[in-house]
Amino acid sequence: MPTEYNWMAETKEPNMYKRGSRDSDNSLLRYLSDDKILVIQEEPEASRESKRDTSRRSRKKGKSPSSPSYPISPSLLAPPVRLDSGPPEGLPFPLPESNTVPLYHRAGDTLRAETDRYASSGIDRQGGSSMRKSFHYASLRTKTKKRTKGSLTSASRRRISCKDLGHGDCEGWLWKKKDAKGYFTQKWKKYWFILKDSSLYWYTNQNDEKAEGFISLPEFRIDRAIECRRKFAFKACHPKIKSFFFATDCLEEMNRWMNRLGLAAIGYTPDDKVPRPDEDYWSESDQDDIDGSMTLKQEGPSPQCDSYHRTPSVNSSSPFPEHKHGRHFSSESTYSHSSAEDSRPDAPGSTHSSGCRSTHRERRSWQDLIETPLTSSGLHFLQTVPGEGDGGGSGGYVGTMGGGRREPMSPDRRRQATLLTVQRRHRPDRDGPFPLAGSEERGVPAHRRAQKQRSQSLPRNREGRGAKAGLHPAGPSEEKSEDDEVPFLKHNSTGREECRHEDREMTDGLQELYRSLEQASLSAFGEQRPSTKQEFRRSFVKRCNDPVVNDKLHRIRALRSTLKAKEGDLAIVSQVLDDPSLTSKKFREWKQHNQELFMDICEFSSGPTRDPHNGAAELSPLATPLMAHTHSFIETHV
């Protein structure tokens, strides 16, 4: 088996080096080889990994050091499935016996819990890399399972050629870290990344027939990857899947990608995307053992640039989706991606023609972004541009404004927009959903405007405090200003496509806001909402004004839920009793699955005879255990 594996690697390598003259044949080959790797990769990895496995995870086959080539989805993480009839030779650990191990832990648990346990046991071992490894194990299980079902789904998401994918929201070359065992063998490889909707695809080059990999970004969290040795590295973390590591060659690039990916990660509402059980959250073909020093294809100026619009012409005043784009664009046209080395001149920053230099310091993490408070108008300040004329307004870019619109400032207009015009444009919007006192509003924006003109730093604090200083639970006007603030806040946090901060000085304005909200027992939208325990309890208990009726209603509710629980138990019992072909094995399984109920039944049935002082009526011993679920003494019939 190891020989086969090497063979796969060999075929890949020449492909890589022939990148400059890549044609469809090569990609076909890779097509094939990718699929074949499915078959072959399992075994050698198992023997390689076996040495390492001393925990009970050892039962799972090892995983290839590069990512699995199957899409996995957290909901699909299934108990281990044997890949073939028997274990490969040479596995030092005992396999069949340990089959018992997952079983009794599964009793009563969900599948997911079991997976988590394995994952967490992996974390204990080493450091970050092992965390990824443990997820590999989890993913491997699904991998095998999916394979038995038919591998169409696995690569199908990736079977989109680079050209067919078209222009995404963001494209460019990024380094991606190949997973390698251990900390010291980090390998980075450069891929052409395309961010489309909320999925990130990457190709080894732009003419690829099939994406090398893809991940579906919602549920991922984008963060700076300090643990990486590369300077400008960031990662996409997922609680159940491994983390993906990316790196750029300069700070601006990294920020840009982090922004875009972060936006994509949160940019969609959950009910849109999330629980499709066989959704491919990510998929990646196996990486080869090529280190990152491959030469990139030079196809012309534009594809090489990280481009949003694939137009090489850069104009700082032309519309861009992001404030930074201008800078980047101009810089990228001078970028030469021909060398795949890391040491890229930092000149790009200086090749700007426009005066828009960002004042960002180091990249703030996503968490920072979320926690950063907003202005009282709900705006996020982006970096401000000192060079740009302050004439007529701020040099800052205005983030999404509230007022109920997600994208009030279309990207095209944002860049040079002054606050003045923006405010004017949006005032009517704001008045719409929230008919506030006009004077107050007008007063505030003017104040804000002045502030915005003032400095680069986000004057949020002061402003926020100013707005909140008048915040009391009582006064309606203050509440209104809260309303004013808060909806924008809401909208901003959800629709923050364009907002970015570069400044670190923000403190807990947002926290304060929410605290005051809570004090006032208001929801984020200004409605009255219970926020203390008593209030919650009261609201639950009180269904009508008459206390007597209230009690009765409460009783009815309690009885109903008890009835429902009992009916559920009854259904469980009927599973066994109604089965005409019941075997002892089935019964045993049922018993393990429903231990508590079984114990209660046993208790109940043997209670009156064995333990006379068990309980008064017949009903009560049954009632209390079932409701309380205290017993967990398992009995097995042999």
Add this chain to the structure above:
Amino acid sequence: MSYIPGQPVTAVVQRIEIHKLRQGDNLILGFSIGGGIDQDPGQNPFSEDKTDKGIYVTRVTKGGPAEVAGLMMGDKIMQVNGWDMTMVTHDQARKRLTKKNEDVVRLLVTRKSLEDAVRQSMMQ
């Protein structure tokens, strides 16, 4: 059945030989076990020492092979066919009892009444 930490466990045991009964596809012994190192010992109604994680017989089906052989409810199983049962998980215990290729299991069980009887006879 007293357990002194650090000392080997000593107990008065009875040998019980159970001949499994074939019921369709299964070989049954006719009793139920509880306990195990992975179980909660406090829930065991039969153990004297509530930290004892041994395997106990929780019920014996009437007329079954176990009853015929003399197994009683509340017995603690020390060995099965030579395999130790004092430090096993619940499922391991089950497996050792339900091996399909074995028709007979020889258990070493202990119970309080045995110990009392022996002590009594020694005292006399």
